[in-house]
Amino acid sequence: xxxxxxxxxxxxxxxxxxxxxxxxxxxxxxxxxxxxxxxxxxxxxxxxxxxxxxxxxxxxxxxxxxxxxxxxxxxxxxxxxxxxxxxxxxxxxxxxxxxxxxxxxxxxxxxxxxxxxxxxxxxxxxxxxxxxxxxxxxxxxxxxxxx
Numbered sequence: 001x002x003x004x005x006x007x008x009x010x011x012x013x014x015x016x017x018x019x020x021x022x023x024x025x026x027x028x029x030x031x032x033x034x035x036x037x038x039x040x041x042x043x044x045x046x047x048x049x050x051x052x053x054x055x056x057x058x059x060x061x062x063x064x065x066x067x068x069x070x071x072x073x074x075x076x077x078x079x080x081x082x083x084x085x086x087x088x089x090x091x092x093x094x095x096x097x098x099x100x101x102x103x104x105x106x107x108x109x110x111x112x113x114x115x116x117x118x119x120x121x122x123x124x125x126x127x128x129x130x131x132x133x134x135x136x137x138x139x140x141x142x143x144x145x146x147x
Contacts, residue, residue, distance in 0.1 A: 046095050060118050063095060
């Protein structure tokens, strides 16, 4: 069944999992209201509702987003969403779609996770974060352009 594939995904072996599946590892979900933080950084993101899917390790990924039959280049972040209400922090999937400015709130999108770019990390300054996001976007576009 799907157990070996789930193990590969959880271990971050996306290319191998994709070979088994015959398609990229992907997550279909509804776009939730974000906190708008990404927009102020120049990287607006869509937060995806998760329903217990097996996710690869935390980090930043080159990704495609499929919406209304069209495929867009994107980068995805799988990370902890700090939550003040509970002790446990939730895992969050958010995507920034390159050259895209439509409102996706409450729409269903498919996120295809292609390749991990880096681990999740904390940044001391906004400048440091934005500088890294700029590098991430260049790296993502390079990876996706080669496919």
